Amino acid sequence: MKKTILSFATRNFECSVRADSKKIGSRQNALLTVLKKREKLCKLLPRSELKFTYEEKLTSLSSELSALNLCPLGNLKSLPIENPIFFENTSYEIEIRFVDLVTSCLPTHHLQRIQGEFSVNAVRTAKEMAWLRLNLNFKNDLGWFTVPFSYVKNGITIKQSLSFEVLPFKMDMEQDLNAIYRVLDKAHPLLRFSWKSATEQNFNRSRSQHEPFELLWLAEFKSLNERMQSGYKQVLNAPHNRLMPEDIRLKAERLKGKIPNKLAEKARANIQASLLNRRYALKQKRLSLDTPENQFIKYALNAISHKLELIEQKVSVLDKAITKKGNASVFSEAFYANLYELNKPYQKFKRFPLFKQISDYKGLNSESLVLQQKSGYSLIYQSWHQLKYYLDVLGNEASVSVKNIAELYEVWCFLQLADILQSPPFNFELKGENPSLVGRLDKQKMEYGCKKGNDSLFLFSRGNGDQEVTIELMREFSIGKKNNNAKNHQNSYVSWMAEHKPDIFMKVTFADGLEYVWLFDAKYRIDSETNDRDMVPVDALAQMHRYRDAIIYRHNADTLSRPVFGAYALYPGYFIDQYEKNPYHQSIEQIDIGAFPMLPGQNHKWLVEFLKEIIEADSSPKTIREESPTYFMQSINIKKRSSTKILPKGIYSNNKYAF
Known part of the structure; x- marks a missing residue:
């Protein structure tokens, strides 16, 4: 209530x-x-x-x-x-x-x-x-x-x-969340930002390389808008002018003051020859508003106005594409009205007579004290450079919408697992080019997303020849319903009742050539019923059971097997030290269903020890292959685990299968 x-x-x-x-x-x-x-x-x-x-x-x-x-x-x-x-x-x-x-x-x-x-x-x-x-x-x-x-x-x-x-x-905003952001920024500095989030966050300074990204530009512009407008008002009230050189051509009777001797002799000779309509080139200086500083001010004004119009066009295209599919639009009328109000004063500034007297910006030959120090000019100049390098200076006043923490936590868990496999004691190496989890900028959504399935593959390798062990790590590998495509293909993962997308799909190929699958699901949840220590909700563990039971591997038209040896939830549980046993150690040892706490700043000892058990450093190419009618195969390493003794079919008696 x-x-x-x-x-x-x-x-x-x-x-x-x-x-x-x-x-x-x-x-x-x-x-x-x-x-x-x-x-x-x-x-x-x-x-x-x-x-x-x-x-x-x-x-x-x-x-x-x-x-x-x-x-x-x-x-x-x-x-x-x-x-x-x-x-x-x-x-x-x-x-x-x-x-x-x-x-x-x-x-x-x-x-x-x-x-x-x-x-x-x-x-x-x-x-x-x-x-x-x-x-x-x-x-x-x-x-x-x-x-x-x-x-x-x-x-x-x-x-x-x-x-x-x-x-x-569930976590410390200052300590844990910022640590997650640092890992994500290393993967891609623009990954965490989103137009669709309802909340915004302030950010510390970053020096990462980046591509143009309208969301961040707009956030920084809003924080600088009042300064920019104040600067333009001051410039229009007291524009800078200076004596500028000008080439003119005058008749002899209009030549005044001190003129070059050669020009005077030439004019005198023409007058004596009655050539009175001749004009003479002369350089002089006059006060002009068409200075490099004013050219820059005009250039910045046009660029800002054009950028706001471009953002409005892109957002409008995004909304139209969404509504065509029958979905509600992302942005409200108030958003478009706000963009219009932001651009309105700059459109007004562009109509001032001052800017009609100013030519196009050609650049500055040297540093300008006017732009750096003069009232109004300095405000525009400094704000412009903050907009130009918005990601480098973002953080003092600008706030930006960020994707929800559950989505970011899942990506962080994937990157952390990849990092663990590359670190001691495993020391796996990435094969091929350094993969990127982040895709290209989605021009429709105007934000960066993470790759999924085969596109997100991280391929690790350790050892050579008959000693090589490889690991395939994929994010949200989709295993769909049984369909004609899967039915007619051998060596494919299928599911009969529903589509399954485990957050992390890890397939290990041992030196003997056998392949095994372990699944991890990132759950940004903690069971509210357990007060003494952090535990994952029961329904999250139930989903791990569904994964292992529902995902089937089709060897050929008649032979099927269950390839998933274990499924585990990763959750933001905090344990001061992990020298005691994982609260889920019994279920992991007996049935290979359980959970591991994952938070920044922890050594993830329980997860590392588990990975050591299933990926032993002394993997041997010698195997014992035991094939049941369900194509259930075991290697020396996997046979040691208790869960492999619980067969999906039949009765286990006297070390023989009975059906």
């Missing part, structure tokens, strides 16, 4: 936040436990805050779950909250009720799926005030969430927004 966990009032509106208070309390306790486990000796939760775009006068404030008595009433641009109340995978109801003087209101979120979650009484009536209500579950989106809206008071339209940070309770 939802209760009011936070409420406050300003001169213009009242805001209340409702949620399940017991669930919020458990989230707070879980986060505190997470921080304590990471040896952050804190007795209090991290503080949070609620931000306004523009200053509001606070008139009242109350909360059941946060100590707010230290917050003074009055004009505020941010409201400090003692304890965090906004968490991932939690449902909230946010209601904003406006005062009598407000005649209408409108939500203005840039994503259509969020805009569609608003309930609105847009116009005040005699019986009811204008109000907005948003019901939302943040799911796995982390970072700052913004509730933007506009309202009309006394005939004046006012734009305002409320922003707050959505925190995880």
Whole structure:
């Protein structure tokens, strides 16, 4: 049952936040436990805050779950909250009720799926005030969430927004999440960004090479917009001019002042010869606005305006492609209106007479003190360079939408497993060219995605000749339903009832030529019923059973086998040390179903020891091949595992198969 966990009032509106208070309390306790486990000796939760775009006068404030008595009433641009109340995978109801003087209101979120979650009484009536209500579950989106809206008071339209940070309770936002981002940035600096995420995050400086990426450019531009506009206003009020050399041709009677001797003699001779219409080339200087600095200002203005128009075109094409397939559009009308409002002042600047007198930008021959120091010019010049190298400077004020943490955690687990295989004691080497998990920029989605299936193959090798062991590592290898294509092909993986896409598909080919498959599934989940230690939810383990039972290997038209020897969940469990036994060690040893905790900063000892058991360093080409009618084969290494003694068919008795 939802209760009011936070409420406050300003001169213009009242805001209340409702949620399940017991669930919020458990989230707070879980986060505190997470921080304590990471040896952050804190007795209090991290503080949070609620931000306004523009200053509001606070008139009242109350909360059941946060100590707010230290917050003074009055004009505020941010409201400090003692304890965090906004968490991932939690449902909230946010209601904003406006005062009598407000005649209408409108939500203005840039994503259509969020805009569609608003309930609105847009116009005040005699019986009811204008109000907005948003019901939302943040799911796995982390970072700052913004509730933007506009309202009309006394005939004046006012734009305002409320922003707050959505925190995880399974990991430490500062320590764990940033470590995951560093690994992903190493794979590709633009992989984690997304247009479709509801939350945004601030970022530290990066020096990675990058390709043009409109999402980051737009985020950085929004943070610099006010500076840029201020700079152009100052330039237009006091434009720079200088004495510029100019070639002119004049008649003799218009030659004045000191002129070169040769030119004077030539003019005198022509006059004596009655050649009065002759013109004479002369260099002179005059004040001009067509300076290199003004040319640069005009060039930057045109480039910014064109970039905003290009983003609007690309986003519009994306939305049209999505709606043609019968899906709802990604971006709301408010997003397009915001782009229009961003570009509007720059379109206005372009129409000023000043820029009609200025020619095209030809570059600067040397450093310009005007661009570096002069009022207005320096603002534009510095902001332009930040936009030009947006990824290098992103982080101080810009915030960018990021993919949900569950998706990023899955990619991180894949990269970590690949790194473990290349490190001691395994020391596998990548074969062929260095593979990339990240594909090209999706021009329709305007974001980078990860490769899947055979396209994501990482091929590892160790040893030579008859001592060689190879490992194929693939992400989301799709094993579909039984179909005619699979039915008519030998040596293929099939599934009869449903399509299966394990996050990590690992096939090991030993020196004896036998191949075995192990599956790993990244689960960004922790069982809420276990308080003493982090465990994976039971349904995640049930899915591992389904993988092993459902995935079949077709050797030929008549011979089938179950190739998956084990399936394991990877989850963000934290254990101070992994010198004790994995809580899932018994199920892993007996049936090869279980889970391994995976978090940044840990040595992943349990997973490494498991991999050592199934990929022994002294792999021998000698094998014992035992073939049942189900084509179930074992090598020396695999035969040692208890799970291989549990056959999928028949009865095991006296070391012989019976059917």
